[in-house]
Amino acid sequence: MARADREEIVQVVLDYLAQYDTSGTPDLDEDLFDTGRVNSLFAIQLVGFLETTFRIKITVTDLDLQNFSSVNRVADLVLAKTATTTGA
Template identity: 55%
Template sequence: MTATLGPDEIRERTRQYLTTSLARELGDDEDIFAAGFVNSLFAAQLVMFVEERFGITVENDELELAYFSSVNAVTDFVAAKTDRAR
C-alpha cells in the first residue's frame, strides 16, 4: 500500500514511469513541461498514473503543473497526500 512507501520509493517509481514513457533519462528536477517533453494528453496520463500507482485521489484544485512538472515535484506531492491520509 502507498502509505508504507517512503519518498525514495515514490521517487524511484515516478522516475521509472517518466523515463519509460518519455523514452529518455531525466534529472529529478528537470521540468518536463518547460522542456516540451509532454503534451496535455500525457499530463492526464501522468495524473492517472499517480492516482492508480500511489492510491491517492488528485482533486480538481490540485491539477497544477507545479505538482507534476518533475520527478521531485510528483514525489513531494504524493508524499504530502499520503501524510494527510494517515
C-alpha cells in the same frame, strides 16, 4: 499501500516516465514541460497512474501543472497526499 517514501515515489515516476520518454533519465528538478519531455496529456495519464499506484485522490486543486513539472514536484504531491490519507 502504506505511506511511500520519497525514493520509492521518485523511482515509480521515473519508471513511468521512461515508458514515454526514451531520451534518458531527467534531473529530478528538471522542468519536464519546458524541456518537451512530457505534455499535459501525459500529466493527466500520470494522475490516474498515481491515484491507482499510491491509492490517493488527486483533486481539481491539485491539477496545477506546477505539481507535475518535475519528478521532485510529483514526489512532493504524492508525499502530501499519502500523509493525509494515512493520518500522518
